[in-house]
Amino acid sequence: MLRITLPLPKDVTPAPTTSRVAIIGGGFTGASLARLLAVNGQYGPDDIVVFESRAGLGGGLAYGTRNPSLRLNVAAHRMRAVPGDPQAFVHWLSASGRLDLDPDAVGDGGIYARRADFAAFMAEQIQPFLDRGSVRHVRERAERICRRHGRWQIEGDRGASVQSDIVVIATGHPPPTPPDLLSDSLGGDARLISDPLPSGALQAIGPDDKVLVVGAGLTALDALGVLRAKGHCAEVTLLSRTGQLPQPQASGDFAPHGDFLIGVPNTALSLLERVRFALEEVTEAGLPWQSVFDALRHQGQAIWQALPLVEQRRVLRHLRRRFEAHRFRMSPQIAELVERERAAGRLRSRAGRIVAVRPGHAEIVVDIATKPHGIVVRHAARWIIAATGPDHGNVIGSQSCLADMEGSGLLRKDPHGLGIACDEDSRAVARDGYPVEDLFIAGPLARGAFGELTGVPEIAAQAERIVQQVLAMRFATTRTITIRSL
Ligand SMILES: Cc1cc2nc3c(=O)[nH]c(=O)nc-3n(C[C@H](O)[C@H](O)[C@H](O)COP(=O)(O)OP(=O)(O)OC[C@H]3O[C@@H](n4cnc5c(N)ncnc54)[C@H](O)[C@@H]3O)c2cc1C
Structure with a gap:
């Protein structure tokens, strides 16, 4: 060689x-x-x-x-x-x-x-x-x-x-690796942006171009922030399995609440019960729910290592999505942007999954099987950004x-x-x-x-x-x- x-x-x-x-x-x-x-x-x-x-x-x-x-x-x-x-x-x-x-x-x-x-x-x-x-x-x-x-x-x-x-x-x-259906249908099409993070990745998007973002986590909100900062003003739709956006950070300073290390839970179910109990406690005490997730984060390694492999798998299967939506929170600046954009009707979020993609001349048309009933709706956008995060x-x-x-x-x-x-x-x-x-x-x-x-x-x-x-x-x-x- x-x-x-x-x-x-x-x-x-x-x-x-x-x-x-x-x-x-x-x-x-x-x-x-x-x-x-x-x-x-x-x-x-x-x-x-x-x-x-x-x-x-x-x-x-x-x-x-x-x-x-x-x-x-x-x-x-x-x-x-x-x-x-x-x-x-x-x-x-x-x-x-x-x-x-x-x-x-x-x-x-x-x-x-x-x-x-x-x-x-x-x-x-x-x-x-x-x-x-x-x-x-x-x-x-x-x-x-x-x-x-x-x-x-x-x-x-x-x-x-x-x-x-x-x-x-x-x-x-x-x-990141974009979902198969997107890469199969739009492989080589510059209108599919498969990674929004590198600088300049969203440069070609015009101010009036409609955008569909696949994913609704912090990467998707980063993309929204970058677009708006460069003068983009058209509709942005965030598509994800649940349609939920990350939670905001809490205001004020507060200590983490909850001790999960005394009698560390050794099943996914007992962990969930302990979290629910701690959430009830903070609600009664008038503290933010974020304090419980901060405690889970600080004690996370010991909690994880106390779970047998099969229970770790259960946590990942049943609790991971909910945990991450509360653990990875948006900054107040992004929370404000989201609120403003929603109020102006320029930001929508949708729960569902893409079932068909047709690249047209002016726009890409996607069929989305929406949740919870599976009704298929048609959505057209000039650009699709895959914001599904690192693979x-x-x-x-x-x-x-x-x-x-x-x-x-x-x-x-x-x-x-x-x-x-x-x-x-x-x-x-x-x-x-x-x-x-x-x-x-x-x-x-x-x-x-x-x-x-x-x-x-x-x-x-x-x-x-x-x-x-x-x-x-x-x-x-x-x-x-x-x-x-x-
Ligand atoms: C967009 C984003 C925002 C985040 N924001 C926060 C935050 O606000 N607060 C927080 O606590 N955490 C945040 N995180 C979490 C983040 O995981 C950690 O904070 C941390 O930065 C991870 O650092 P890293 O060096 O492991 O990974 P990376 O940041 O991914 O860096 C890895 C580096 O390795 C280099 N590399 C890869 N392969 C090779 C190779 N073969 N040879 C040589 N070099 C190589 C890459 O060029 C890269 O520079 C964020 C994560 C992301 C992705």
């Missing part, structure tokens, strides 16, 4: 050939791991390498956007990104002057900052370690990860080749490096199809069922083992635990530092 090594851009130093820890993915998860490892000071130059093709570390898919209309869904004081300094982001917002530049960030119940500002905050956290060379950013996508002579060999898509003692997979959210079930298939590792038996899907299988120490579980001691799974990819592992505070805590384990490891090899010649 012919391998072409492209010249490196001027601002990029060549990748080292060896490292102690190679982190694959430099979003919030990868950047947090690198920073925590570097803070410890145990490693020398080039010992920590992050493969990430984006220009900066810390933003990733979630926050790596310049679009000012995209905000965090969570108030800044709840984005506890830095272990040991939970209010670091709030303080940074004021000290950096970003808050003065963005007065709309202040909403009912806190500061809902721009996602780009959170990325800038994370970038600043890691910058001193990049400057010192204790963390090296290899601006490449890892394409192949394999075992060679007792170490890992990572190859990037632009020629980097790094040997490492430890690998941490932190590749985050896989790309976690296909996370391994979406990446050549992960598919290769699965092929070699080094990792496998978790039993629920939420990500990659790992044990309670975040070590990948190989095909034979044993953990691989020097291969870690970090961030949302590890949700199968931990349940609740999507939000910043939970990921930061997992990163801290992984770092403790990595620092305790002894290496069989001695490192020689050589720089690959160009």
Whole structure:
């Protein structure tokens, strides 16, 4: 096979050939791991390498956007990104002057900052370690990860080749896959936007074009916010199985309510009963229902791990949708937009599923079997946006490096199809069922083992635990530092 090594851009130093820890993915998860490892000071130059093709570390898919209309869904004081300094982001917002530049960030119940500002905050956290060379950013996508002579060999898509003692997979959210019927009927048709998240994805939509969004979660509302911010004023319809939109955040500050760890429920039904009971309690006490879902989130990992596999499956089958609609809530700014748009009759939501698609010249016509009676209605729109979210079930298939590792038996899907299988120490579980001691799974990819592992505070805590384990490891090899010649 012919391998072409492209010249490196001027601002990029060549990748080292060896490292102690190679982190694959430099979003919030990868950047947090690198920073925590570097803070410890145990490693020398080039010992920590992050493969990430984006220009900066810390933003990733979630926050790596310049679009000012995209905000965090969570108030800044709840984005506890830095272990040991939970209010670091709030303080940074004021000290950096970003808050003065963005007065709309202040909403009912806190500061809902721009996602780009959170990325800038994370970038600043890691910058001193990049400057010192204790963390090296290899601006490449890892394409192949394999075992060679007792170490890992990572190859990037632009020629980097790094040997490492430890690998941490932190590749985050896989790309979405639009529903089959849409891709079969509209494959190659530019009017189907299969991923609204990349910047510029909605650019071609004209101000008067009717839009059908498939999905009604936070990604769908992001798309609505981006459209309206760029002057789009035509009707937007959100289609989902239930027709329900995410719930709003509660105003004011309140503590999580409910202790699910005393006599932890060990069935889906007993968990549901405990949640109902806690909801009754907060209603009587005049507290927001959101306080119960915040408690579930904080205690989520222990609750999940106490459930046997079969009960975890029941939770996913029967409770997941309802839980997620209350857990992943919209910012007050988006809640206001939704209210305004509904009142103006420009935003509709519909429960049902698409049963036929006909791409016409001017518009795409879809037949929707509506809920609850299955009556089929016809809907026409100029554009269809698939906002069904990341395709976690296909996370391994979406990446050549992960598919290769699965092929070699080094990792496998978790039993629920939420990500990659790992044990309670975040070590990948190989095909034979044993953990691989020097291969870690970090961030949302590890949700199968931990349940609740999507939000910043939970990921930061997992990163801290992984770092403790990595620092305790002894290496069989001695490192020689050589720089690959160009
Ligand atoms: C749009 C969106 C908004 C969110 N908002 C919030 C919020 O407000 N508050 C909150 O607490 N949580 C939020 N989340 C949850 C989010 O899961 C976490 O906060 C966190 O950002 C996940 O970070 P990550 O690095 O694991 O994943 P990602 O953000 O997906 O980043 C993964 C990175 O890995 C890189 N990568 C992938 N494959 C490779 C490869 N083969 N080689 C090299 N690099 C690779 C990608 O380029 C990407 O930069 C949001 C999630 C999304 C998707």
